[in-house]
Amino acid sequence: MIYGASAVYYRELLILRRRLTRLIPSWCVSPLLYLIAFGFAMGKHVTLDGHTYMEFLLPGIIAMTSMTQAFAISSEINIARFYWNIFEEIQAAPVSDISYVAGEVLAGMTRAFLAILVVLVLGFLFGVVLSLNPWFWLAILLNSFLFASLAVGIAMLVKSHADQSLMTSFVITPMAFLGGTFFPLENFPEWAQKIIYFLPLTHAATAIRTAAFGNRPSFVSLMILAVIGLLFFCLSVWCVRKAKD
Amino acid sequence: MIRIEHLNKTYKTVQALKDVNLEVKQGELFAFLGPNGAGKTTTIRILTGLTRLSSGRVSLNGFDVGNRSIESRRQCGLVPQSINLDRELSVFENLTIHGKLFRMDRQERNKRIDELLDYVEMSDRKETLVKNLSGGLKRRLMIARALLHSPSILFLDEPTVGLDAAIRRKIWALIRKIQQHGTTIFLTTHYIEEAEFLADRVAFLDKGSIVVVDTPEALMNQMGVWALDRLKEDDMETHYFNDRKEANDYIAAHKDSFTLRRVNLEDAFLALTGKKVK
Numbered sequence: 001m002i003y004g005a006s007a008v009y010y011r012e013l014l015i016l017r018r019r020l021t022r023l024i025p026s027w028c029v030s031p032l033l034y035l036i037a038f039g040f041a042m043g044k045h046v047t048l049d050g051h052t053y054m055e056f057l058l059p060g061i062i063a064m065t066s067m068t069q070a071f072a073i074s075s076e077i078n079i080a081r082f083y084w085n086i087f088e089e090i091q092a093a094p095v096s097d098i099s100y101v102a103g104e105v106l107a108g109m110t111r112a113f114l115a116i117l118v119v120l121v122l123g124f125l126f127g128v129v130l131s132l133n134p135w136f137w138l139a140i141l142l143n144s145f146l147f148a149s150l151a152v153g154i155a156m157l158v159k160s161h162a163d164q165s166l167m168t169s170f171v172i173t174p175m176a177f178l179g180g181t182f183f184p185l186e187n188f189p190e191w192a193q194k195i196i197y198f199l200p201l202t203h204a205a206t207a208i209r210t211a212a213f214g215n216r217p218s219f220v221s222l223m224i225l226a227v228i229g230l231l232f233f234c235l236s237v238w239c240v241r242k243a244k245d
Numbered sequence: 246m247i248r249i250e251h252l253n254k255t256y257k258t259v260q261a262l263k264d265v266n267l268e269v270k271q272g273e274l275f276a277f278l279g280p281n282g283a284g285k286t287t288t289i290r291i292l293t294g295l296t297r298l299s300s301g302r303v304s305l306n307g308f309d310v311g312n313r314s315i316e317s318r319r320q321c322g323l324v325p326q327s328i329n330l331d332r333e334l335s336v337f338e339n340l341t342i343h344g345k346l347f348r349m350d351r352q353e354r355n356k357r358i359d360e361l362l363d364y365v366e367m368s369d370r371k372e373t374l375v376k377n378l379s380g381g382l383k384r385r386l387m388i389a390r391a392l393l394h395s396p397s398i399l400f401l402d403e404p405t406v407g408l409d410a411a412i413r414r415k416i417w418a419l420i421r422k423i424q425q426h427g428t429t430i431f432l433t434t435h436y437i438e439e440a441e442f443l444a445d446r447v448a449f450l451d452k453g454s455i456v457v458v459d460t461p462e463a464l465m466n467q468m469g470v471w472a473l474d475r476l477k478e479d480d481m482e483t484h485y486f487n488d489r490k491e492a493n494d495y496i497a498a499h500k501d502s503f504t505l506r507r508v509n510l511e512d513a514f515l516a517l518t519g520k521k522v523k
Contacts, residue, residue, distance in 0.1 A: 007345035011331070014342070018333050085329035092293045093346035094318040244297050 001102065004095035008103025009110075012076065016111060027069070027115040028122060031061050035126050038182060048184060051213065058123040058130060059209035060181035062116055063143060066208075067201055069115040070144040071172055073108030074151035078164050081155070087243075097240040101152050101233060108148025109141070116140060136211035142222060143204035146229035149236050156239035180205040200228050246271050247292065247398060247431060252301035254287055254453075261287045263453045265301070269431060269446075271397070274424045276440035277433040278514065279450035285433035286326060288450075289402045292431070293323045305398055319347070321398040322391030326406060328383050330390075332376040336367065339375060340390055347394035354393075361389040365419060381412035388419060398429045405439060417442055437511045441465075447510065451518040464513040472512055474504040483512065 016023070034057065043053025081087040090100060123130065130136070158164050179201030185193055196202050203224045207217035247269040254262040262284045269275045277285045290296035291303055294314045303310040308317035330339050337358065344354035362368045365385040375383065384404060391399055401420065405413040413436075420443055424430050434440055440447050441461050449456040449464075457464065469485035471492045485508060486492040496503050 003348045004346065007342060010345055011342045014334055014338050015331065084332065085325065085327050086331060088295055088323075088325055089329050089343070090346065091295050092318060092321075092323045093343070094315045094348070095346055096315065244295065 001096060001099045004099030005102035008100055009106045012107030024118060027118045031065060031119045031122055034061055035122060054126060054128050058128045059212040060205050062119055063201060063205035063208045064176045064181045065115050065119050066112040066140050066144045067147045068172060070108040070112040070147040071151045072111060073104055073148055074155040074164060077104060077155035078161050082161055098237050100240055101236045104152045105148040108151055109144040112144035130212035131214040133211055135217055136208060139204060139207035139211055139217055142225035142229055146200055146225055146232060149229055149232035153232060153236035153239040156243040175199050175201045200225060246306055248304045250302045252303060253299045254291060255299045261453050265455055269429060271429050272427050274430040274443055274445045276444035276447045277450055278440050278447055283450040284453040285450055286402055289400050289433055293321060293400055294318050320396060321400055322396035323400045324387045324391045324404055326403040330375045330383060335372050335374055336386055337371045340393055343390045343393050349394060357393055361392055365389045381408055384416060399423060401432045403433055437509055441510050449514050449517055456517050461510055464510060465508050468508045468512045468516060470508055472506050472508045475501055
């Protein structure tokens, strides 16, 4: 399994390396706009639980970035599958479905971690310094694992690149705004809080923020991320199998 | 060795392959000939594990494609119809990825890459990005990539489609060279002259069924030696002769415009299926 996964991962790393000079500026744009518009302009005089709004916002942006960048691997898979037919080259090789998913998920996680490093540097430039303890990295790891696993499965289910954009519009974007990224969940009506509690990003944002403030995140949140992540991983393996016509 | 027994493939309501039975011996160059949509690519996709079969049994060197897919995939190399190289990566990087997918260690992989680039006359392109290669070079690279892990069976799905005549002949020479090293080659094509020039045996496929399997010579001999084409208003009429004199006598007797040529595989295909290979 390891050989197959490492080969798939190696391919994605080569492509990532080739595009890195274009990707780093693109990773800066959204976080920079959120930090300027929400953090600097709107939330300048806002404090939440003794933290400035900028300190509240940055872990949320980190949670969102780890989600969007891990999920972005689905676009890469789709381009390789629908436009370049490279998926066939991997399918024709003696690589198991689980190895393929593991390689792609690792690639999505790597992409998420690199993008988070960029966000941390931007946060530092805005004067926000977070506690980068093991709990912080564990929460990011679980969140990126979850969304990279979801991405591989969805990439196998969609029939075109356009379908992929629809999934982003209907699943990822709403979660990015409602999952406790920009404002506390307590600001929602009680009925809405109950729904939002089921979003994985809610648990990721809460866990990352708690850890970033130097506290230990809720065990339940970390477990929820781990269990949903594993479930998505298994579903992705099944989807890869089903992708053969 | 490739063995196909009672192979059927159905896509929803369309039966793409109907009870296909075939055996290709080690070292043989076998061509699958048929019009577009006959089921050539579906057969190759099933043989290489890209598509699941509906019923029947398929094995490569004794390894069942369905039950022992990982082992059967190790036996073969595939050159698909469409270019499936990583455009943004170099020739060397594309080959390295393939070597890693087939669990080749670094030393063996790098040695084999150098050998194969030399073999396909692309040693000077090792660091070139694939997007900067011509169509013919991309095809040669795909063949080199399929041979990297030293498979005993090579599947070529329309290997020269879209290439000009000169480059096509270069690819043919390369295919011949590969066969001389003992590799079994399973080729699909709708270029008649390609099958005629390369194949030891040919199978005609029509609407998912094998119509006939034989050597190109035997199939053409059934028709005669000379073919006389007469263009009618909306069709072409062809007469076959064993002797050139007979053909000339026919032309003299009919006072019409004819084209005299040697019989080819397309004539045999036309006679057996009633349609042209296009």
